[in-house]
Amino acid sequence: MNDKRDYYEILGVSRDANQNDIKRAYRRLALEHHPDVNSGNAEAEARFKEINEAYQVLSDPEKREVYDHYGHSGFDQTYGTDFGGFGDFSGFGDIFDMFFGGGARAQTRTHPSAERGNDLRYDVELTLEEAAHGLDHTFRLTRLETCETCQGSGAQPGTQPETCSLCHGSGQVRQQQQTFLGTQIRITTCPKCHGEGRVIGQPCHTCNGQGRVRKASDKTVHIPPGVDTGMRIRLAGEGDSGLRGGPHGDLYVITHVHKHDIFERRGNDLWCEHKISFSLAALGGSDEVKTIDGPEELHVAPGTQPGEVYTLRGKGMPDPSGGHAGNLNVVVKVETPTHLNDEQKTLLRQFAASRGEEIREGRGKGFFERVKDAFGGL
Numbered sequence: 001m002n003d004k005r006d007y008y009e010i011l012g013v014s015r016d017a018n019q020n021d022i023k024r025a026y027r028r029l030a031l032e033h034h035p036d037v038n039s040g041n042a043e044a045e046a047r048f049k050e051i052n053e054a055y056q057v058l059s060d061p062e063k064r065e066v067y068d069h070y071g072h073s074g075f076d077q078t079y080g081t082d083f084g085g086f087g088d089f090s091g092f093g094d095i096f097d098m099f100f101g102g103g104a105r106a107q108t109r110t111h112p113s114a115e116r117g118n119d120l121r122y123d124v125e126l127t128l129e130e131a132a133h134g135l136d137h138t139f140r141l142t143r144l145e146t147c148e149t150c151q152g153s154g155a156q157p158g159t160q161p162e163t164c165s166l167c168h169g170s171g172q173v174r175q176q177q178q179t180f181l182g183t184q185i186r187i188t189t190c191p192k193c194h195g196e197g198r199v200i201g202q203p204c205h206t207c208n209g210q211g212r213v214r215k216a217s218d219k220t221v222h223i224p225p226g227v228d229t230g231m232r233i234r235l236a237g238e239g240d241s242g243l244r245g246g247p248h249g250d251l252y253v254i255t256h257v258h259k260h261d262i263f264e265r266r267g268n269d270l271w272c273e274h275k276i277s278f279s280l281a282a283l284g285g286s287d288e289v290k291t292i293d294g295p296e297e298l299h300v301a302p303g304t305q306p307g308e309v310y311t312l313r314g315k316g317m318p319d320p321s322g323g324h325a326g327n328l329n330v331v332v333k334v335e336t337p338t339h340l341n342d343e344q345k346t347l348l349r350q351f352a353a354s355r356g357e358e359i360r361e362g363r364g365k366g367f368f369e370r371v372k373d374a375f376g377g378l
Contacts, residue, residue: 004072007054015068019059026055117144117240117249124253126223128260132292132317134225141219141251144212144240150204152245154211159202164193171195212241219251226268226318226325227255262290268326270316273333276300281334291315291328298330306334 008015011025029051031037038044057063124137146152155161163169167190175186189195203209221233232252239249263270274289284302288295291312298310309329316326340348352359 005050007058007067010050010054011058013058022055022058026051026059030055113244114246115243116246117242119249120239120251122221122251122253123256124221124223125256125258126227127258128263128265129292130223131227131255131257132225134223134227134318136220136222137253138218138220140216141238142214142216143238143251145215146241147204147207147211147213149206150211152211152241152243154204154207154209155200156202156204161196161198161200164190164197164199166190166192167197169197171197211243221253223253223255224320226320227257228265228317228320229255229257231255231320263292263328265317268317268319269329270326271329271331273331274298275333275335276304277335278337281305281332289330292317300332304332304334306332308332 008017011022011029013021013025017025030048033044033048033051035041035045035048057067120141120143122139122141124139126135147154150157153161164171167173171190171193172187172195173190175188176184190197193199200209204211207213219235219238221235223233227233232254235251235253237248238251241248257265263272265271270292272290274287276287280287280300281304282302284300284304287298287300289298289312290296293315296312296315298312300310309331312328312330314325315328318325337344349359
């Protein structure tokens with residue numbers, strides 16, 4: 001092995017080069033001298049073997065240390081004369097890993113891997129009262145479930161899937177085409193088995209070879225008090241069945257709360273308007289007000305003005321995470337009395353007079369009076 005070229009010289013790097021420098025040099029030279037790019041070029045093939053051999057040693061810290069101390073002869077005792085298997089192009093794996101993303105090499109699959117089932121979504125509509133108090137909601141769900149006839153294999157009972165004859169179980173096929181750079185290798189999913197590596201000769205009659213069938217069943221979800229529109233409730237394992245024995249996906253229940261005729265929700269707080277009489281606003285007292293849980297007594301202070309807000313603590317929406325409930329904020333609307341009788345009018349005039357208010361009464365001018373005024377009294 002003493003007539004071999006220096007590995008550092010082959011890759012064009014210094015002896016103190018780090019692993020990144022060595023890898024960059026290798027990638028550049030390997031792409032330039034790869035046999036697929038230089039088809040039929042014996043010199044390029046020999047050069048590629050040399051580059052690959054150098055990289056196999058210098059990219060391995062243990063082998064590099066032996067080489068730095070003993071040179072090529074160090075491998076006769078430590079690794080033997082065929083330590084890297086360079087003669088059979090064992091280094092091609094690194095080339096494919098770097099230029100095709102590490103997944104381009106066709107590898108034989110003995111069994112396709114299990115896949116998790118899809119997640120599912122169910123939307124539920126609620127009234128504000130239902131959202132406030134919570135409930136158990138039952139609904140009909142259709143999902144993919146493992147076929148009981150074939151137990152998910154997709155094959156008729158008594159038969160087994162067969163290795164794909166096109167890709168020989170790898171799930172991939174290799175295509176070769178000529179480009180201006182030379183021969184280009186392209187690895188694609190096998191069109192016959194769709195990447196499974198196996199084909200089903202006798203499909204199951206129940207699931208038509210899919211391994212899963214659609215079934216409808218009743219499900220119940222507990223909706224906690226206080227949910228709002230857009231909240232998600234996760235039911236683990238209630239989604240579609242997985243492929244080839246894979247686990248079920250999850251089911252997500254999305255809540256939608258309708259608008260209310262009386263209450264407006266702002267976070268966990270509720271807001272509403274409440275009409276009181278002119279007399280109650282002036283004198284103060286108690287009145288009954290609606291809440292999400294039923295009627296409550298509202299204490300109105302004397303001299304309450306229109307638009308004032310009274311807060312009933314804890315009478316809003318519950319907190320779905322277990323915190324404090326929100327409040328109910330009552331906006332007071334004072335009603336002005338209409339259609340007064342003579343006695344009521346007299347009492348109001350007396351009330352105004354007692355306060356020193358001057359009430360100037362009189363009917364409005366009619367149409368002909370307004371026209372007369374417009375023409376200067378003519």
